[in-house]
Amino acid sequence: MAQDVSSLSGEDCFEEKSPCCSDSDAASQGDKDYDDILELNQFDGLPYSSRFYKLLEERKELPVWRAKGEFMDSLAKGQFVVVSGFAKSGRSSQIPQWCAEFCLSTQFQHGMVVCTQIHPQQAVDLALKVADEMDVNIGHEVGYTIPLETCCSDDTILRYCTDDMLLREMMSDPLLERYGVVVVDQAHQRTVATDVLLGLLKGIALQRPEFHVILLSAVEPGPKQLALFTGSPLPVIHLDAPGVGKVVHSSTGDNYFCSSLRLVLEIHRSDERGDVVVFLVTAQEIDLARDILCHEARSSTFDRGELLPIAVHAGQPGTLQVLGEEEQETRRVFLTCSPNEDFFWAVSSISFVIDAGLEKRYIYNPRIRTNSVVIQPISAGQSECRKQLAGPAGKCFCLYPKERQLPAEVRPRIVESDLTATVLFLKRMELAGLGQCDFIDRPDPGGLMQALEELDYLAALDNDGNLSEMGIIMSEFPLEPQMAKTVLASCEFDCVSEVVIIAAMLTAPSCFTVPPVELKPEASQCYMKFQHPEGDHFTLINIYKAFKQCQQDPSSSYCNEEKWCQDFFLNHKALLMADALRAELTDTLKRIELPVSAPAFGSRINTINIKRALLAGFFMQVARDVDGSGNYFILTHKHVAQIHPLSSYRAKGPKASLPEWMLFHEHTFSEDNCLRTVTLITPEEFIQMAPQYFFYNLPNSESKDILQNILTHGASRYREDKRSSPEEPQQNQTSDRCVIQ
Numbered sequence: 118m119a120q121d122v123s124s125l126s127g128e129d130c131f132e133e134k135s136p137c138c139s140d141s142d143a144a145s146q147g148d149k150d151y152d153d154i155l156e157l158n159q160f161d162g163l164p165y166s167s168r169f170y171k172l173l174e175e176r177k178e179l180p181v182w183r184a185k186g187e188f189m190d191s192l193a194k195g196q197f198v199v200v201s202g203f204a205k206s207g208r209s210s211q212i213p214q215w216c217a218e219f220c221l222s223t224q225f226q227h228g229m230v231v232c233t234q235i236h237p238q239q240a241v242d243l244a245l246k247v248a249d250e251m252d253v254n255i256g257h258e259v260g261y262t263i264p265l266e267t268c269c270s271d272d273t274i275l276r277y278c279t280d281d282m283l284l285r286e287m288m289s290d291p292l293l294e295r296y297g298v299v300v301v302d303q304a305h306q307r308t309v310a311t312d313v314l315l316g317l318l319k320g321i322a323l324q325r326p327e328f329h330v331i332l333l334s335a336v337e338p339g340p341k342q343l344a345l346f347t348g349s350p351l352p353v354i355h356l357d358a359p360g361v362g363k364v365v366h367s368s369t370g371d372n373y374f375c376s377s378l379r380l381v382l383e384i385h386r387s388d389e390r391g392d393v394v395v396f397l398v399t400a401q402e403i404d405l406a407r408d409i410l411c412h413e414a415r416s417s418t419f420d421r422g423e424l425l426p427i428a429v430h431a432g433q434p435g436t437l438q439v440l441g442e443e444e445q446e447t448r449r450v451f452l453t454c455s456p457n458e459d460f461f462w463a464v465s466s467i468s469f470v471i472d473a474g475l476e477k478r479y480i481y482n483p484r485i486r487t488n489s490v491v492i493q494p495i496s497a498g499q500s501e502c503r504k505q506l507a508g509p510a511g512k513c514f515c516l517y518p519k520e521r522q523l524p525a526e527v528r529p530r531i532v533e534s535d536l537t538a539t540v541l542f543l544k545r546m547e548l549a550g551l552g553q554c555d556f557i558d559r560p561d562p563g564g565l566m567q568a569l570e571e572l573d574y575l576a577a578l579d580n581d582g583n584l585s586e587m588g589i590i591m592s593e594f595p596l597e598p599q600m601a602k603t604v605l606a607s608c609e610f611d612c613v614s615e616v617v618i619i620a621a622m623l624t625a626p627s628c629f630t631v632p633p634v635e636l637k638p639e640a641s642q643c644y645m646k647f648q649h650p651e652g653d654h655f656t657l658i659n660i661y662k663a664f665k666q667c668q669q670d671p672s673s674s675y676c677n678e679e680k681w682c683q684d685f686f687l688n689h690k691a692l693l694m695a696d697a698l699r700a701e702l703t704d705t706l707k708r709i710e711l712p713v714s715a716p717a718f719g720s721r722i723n724t725i726n727i728k729r730a731l732l733a734g735f736f737m738q739v740a741r742d743v744d745g746s747g748n749y750f751i752l753t754h755k756h757v758a759q760i761h762p763l764s765s766y767r768a769k770g771p772k773a774s775l776p777e778w779m780l781f782h783e784h785t786f787s788e789d790n791c792l793r794t795v796t797l798i799t800p801e802e803f804i805q806m807a808p809q810y811f812f813y814n815l816p817n818s819e820s821k822d823i824l825q826n827i828l829t830h831g832a833s834r835y836r837e838d839k840r841s842s843p844e845e846p847q848q849n850q851t852s853d854r855c856v857i858q
Contacts, residue, residue, distance in 0.1 A: 159221060160251060160258045160274065169252040176250060179207030180357045185215060187354055192219055192298075192329060196322050197346045199332045202356025203505045204462035208333050209234075209302050210247050216298040216331065217251075217275045225274065227297035227327040233280040233314065235303050235456070237263035240277040242463060244268070247275065264595065265697040280310040284317075284542065285595065291549035292321050298329040304342065305334040305498055306456050307529040307557075309539055316554035317546065319346055335458070336498030339526050341557050360509035361501075366519040373473040373516040374402055378409055380471050380514055381450055385424050391468020392449040394461060394506055398475045398492060403428045403452045404631040410450060411633070422446030429453040429460060455495060456527075458502040470507045474500065474517035480533040482786070483567035485754040486737065488535075489787040497523040529558045536560055537598050540568040541577060544584045545592040574737065574811050575602045593705055595698075596620060603734030604702060605711070610726035613706065614716040615658055619731075621699035622657040623782060623794065626691040629763065640686040648765040651724055652779070652796030654731060656765050658718060661699075664692045728780075728798055732806035735780050739803055740792060741820045742777050749792060751784065752815055758784060761791040778803065800827055 158165050176182060181202060191198045192215075202208045213232040220230055234240040244261035253259055260269030262278040269276055278286075280301070287293060299318060304311055318330050330346065332338065343351045369376040377395050384393055397403055410426040425447050431454060451461065455476035461467060476495050479488040495503075500523055504513045531539075543554055572578050575598055577588030584592070591601040600620050607616035622628060632640040647663065649655035667681045682689040706713055717723040732739075740749035740758070748757050760767050766775055782794035804812070804824055812828075815821050 158252055160217070161253050163252075165252055168249075172250045176207070176211060179211060180359060181207040181211045184354050184356055185211075188212065189215060189219065191352070191354065192216070192331070196326070196328060197330050197332070197351055199334070199338060199343060199351050199353045200356065201334050201337045201353050203335050203358055203502060204459045205359065205505060205508075206356040208356060209239075209243055209459075209462065210250065212331060212333065213275055213277075213300050214247060214251060216300060216329075219329075220274065220297045223297070225297065227325075228293075228295050229274045229276065230298045230300065231276045231278060231283060231293075231296050232300035232302055233278060233283050233311070235280065235306055235308055235311070236460070237266075237279055239459060240279055244277040246463070247277075251275075265694065265701060280308070280314050284310060284314055287317065287551075288542075288545055288549065288592070291546060291551050292324060293328075294325075297327065298331060300331040300333060302333040303335070303459060304332050304338060305336050305527060307527050307531070309530045309534050309536075312529055312531045312557055313539060313543070313554060315342075315345060316556050317551060319555050320551050322346065335502050345555065345557050358505060361504045362507050362509050362511040362513065364504060364513045364515060366515045366517065368518045369516045373397075373475070374406070376516055377471050377473065378406060381410065381424075382413060384469050385419060385448055389468065390448075391511065392451065392464065392466045393469040393471065394451045394453065394467055394503075395471045396457075396503055397452060397454050397473055399454065399477050400430055401631075403430060403454060406452050408633045410452075422448060424448055424450065426450045426452060429457060431455070431457055455499065458499060458506065461506055467506055468508065468511040470503050470511065470513040472500065472503045472513060472515050472517075474515060474521070474523075478528070478533070481535045481564065483535075483561070483564045485756060485786065486535075486567070486571075487756075487784045487786045490785070491787075494521065494523050496527045497525055498527065531556060531560050532558055532564075533561075534564075536564045536568040537571050540565065541572060541584075541588065541592055541598050544572075544578075544588065548584060548589070571737065572598060574808055575599065575734070576808075577602075590709060590711075593709060594702065596624060596702075599734040599737070600624065601734070603730050604706070606733030607727075607730040608706070608711045608714075610729050611714040612717070612723055612726040612730055613703075613712070613714045615718050615723065615727050616730050617699050617702045617706075618658050618661045618695075619654050619727075620702060621695040622661055625695040625698055626688065628657075628660060628688050628691045628695065630686050630688050632686050636686070643685045644763075645765075646685075651728075652776075653765055653794045654727070654782075654796045655724070657794075660687065661692070661695060662718070665696070725802075728796065728802055729806055731780055731796065732798065732802060735782065736803065736807040736811065738781050738784070739798070739807075740779055740781060741823075742775055742779075743819070745775075745777075747775050749779070750818065750820055752818070752820055755816055755818060756784075756786070758786075758790045758792050760795055761789070761793045764793070764795055766795065800824055804828055 156165055157163065158169075184200075188198065188200065200208055200212060209232070213230055216230045220228070232243070234243065240261050240263050244259055245255055248255040248259035251259060256268045257270050257272045259275045260267075260273040260277075262269060262276060262282050264279065264282065283293075283299075293299065301311065301315060301318070304315070315332075322328050322330060332342075337353055337355070343353070367376070374397065377397065381393055381395060395406065397406060407426045407428045410424060414424040414426070423446060427449055429451050449466075451464075451467075453460065474495055475492055476499075478491045478493060480491055481488050494517075500515070504515075507513045546554070569578070569582070572588065575587075575591070577585060577591055577598060579585045587602075587605070590605060591598055594601040594604060596604065600623065604613075604616055604620055607613045629644070630640075647656050647659040649659055664678065664682070664687070668678045679689045682692065703713060737753055738751075740751045742748065743750045743757070747759055749759065750757055760775070776795075776797035778798050778800050779792075779795045780798050781792035784792055800823060804827060812824065
């Protein structure tokens, strides 16, 4: 196994030909050319195409290529290999190919190769690139698996996938016996899924001596990360960086946003060519910057060609394709934020990077069960990654002083995230035979206790703290535990068709686009056409059903659904994803033989049942209007918040009557202190659906006293007390779904 297997790729069979040859040499050279034509691809048995050799020469110029011998030797000698190198070093595309060569040398006796990515689009892009370089067909020898999409076959020997998809695969194959090598890319990002995966891979390696784990990182991993697998630091293969161009530091204080836009316009007016990447802090800044630059592009005359701003949001990469020859005069400006540094590995035209040096982090507070938003400096590794994007001939403008001390490493997400879904998954893995997950950084004990408490409230745990039958079924769904419980409750209340739509719409990215400032009134008018009097969850059903009607109605005045979404300021890709997720959830229910009720949206009993199902999962997210003016008291932790402006209740105007009691899907504490996706409920419905021990554990408050009074004396006294109050919304009146022509 320790032999050098680099020859398996066929790359060393062809030497450079001398321009001057004798006749005999020419004859023998002709025979060699004929043999070249017959050279077969080791992976599919077909002759190599001419493109393979062209791409091979380009691959040999990558910094990673100089480390191939060292990497193959390390792979043959040990179970664990760590490689450190920036995205443009070629680590993500070349090393998985070499791992495939390694597995081929053993005839795949121990399995194939899988390479994990954080973002789905990167998995797809890399799979397409690698299939091209290996001269094989995508979906056959090389494939990918991302949420809601699989492009693989029985012949696949190298597969790219997201780290969360590989974790879900472990639920049915806990020892990953299909794989001989697992390549964990982007380990420097320290996501929850990546850290959990690494902890479980350590346990698998102990049980499978022939199993190999490759860790790829843009920066050198920290000591704790290196010591995870062996108890002592592992040797690291360092890839040569291509070098950093000119770096300019400037202190802008809090005015980095305006400084960034001024720099973009100055660059565009200059004689220097190349695209620009601007690293801002929030999604709102990205959209605002795009609107401002679009306005400048329309209102100004530039001598240097067109200015094209492109918003690239986290998890939703924009259009990064290289411009064609006919568009060479266009300068693209990619507006993005953390952790999107690796999105631009394939864009060779980037010459300028503008870095605000800050990032927005969501930090979960288990005591109040919500996220707080913190703006903090990026790490030194992230800063270096951004500088590398400009290349050795480019420029990087750092909008912070050179002497600023940046954190050495990215703070791991496992210590600042809601762990409820993670604990549910790990409990499932315990049933599958894997022991305790060995975390690089231990999660917060308070967060773990809160996660266990929440799973207990959801009936996912038995009296011994193990997964109950309900918990096992909940873990089958690619949903947060509360939403999974809601879907299961819908089977009991005969409203599956409607609840899976709600689950899909809330799990997919938001279906609402962020229109330019001048079009926001028009967008609000469009959204009002979908509003449902019972609340935002029902409004989402309206939007989905209207989208499907446009999709399926050939007599529609709209030529295609994308145009329909554009006219109603809706995100077409998000709605397509929600549609695919709804189908997957329905298939999962059928696979585990749970009933799927027929659609009944619009009837009174269906409305009541949808609310019951929602409360079965989200009884921990209920609030009450304490003063009749929209100040909502959250029952679990006594915080007061307001309804988000995009809610259907706020869209009705300031004088619209607000529900006294409501269920909400999300609370953003320090960002805007708003409750998002809210629906009207009654206290009687809450009492009916909330577990009794959860109710008694609520902190004392006036709202709890009201609930206790209803529980003790029934609803009649509460209704009598309310008669003198302003008229409340009618609970039993519903409207049919709206139909958008």
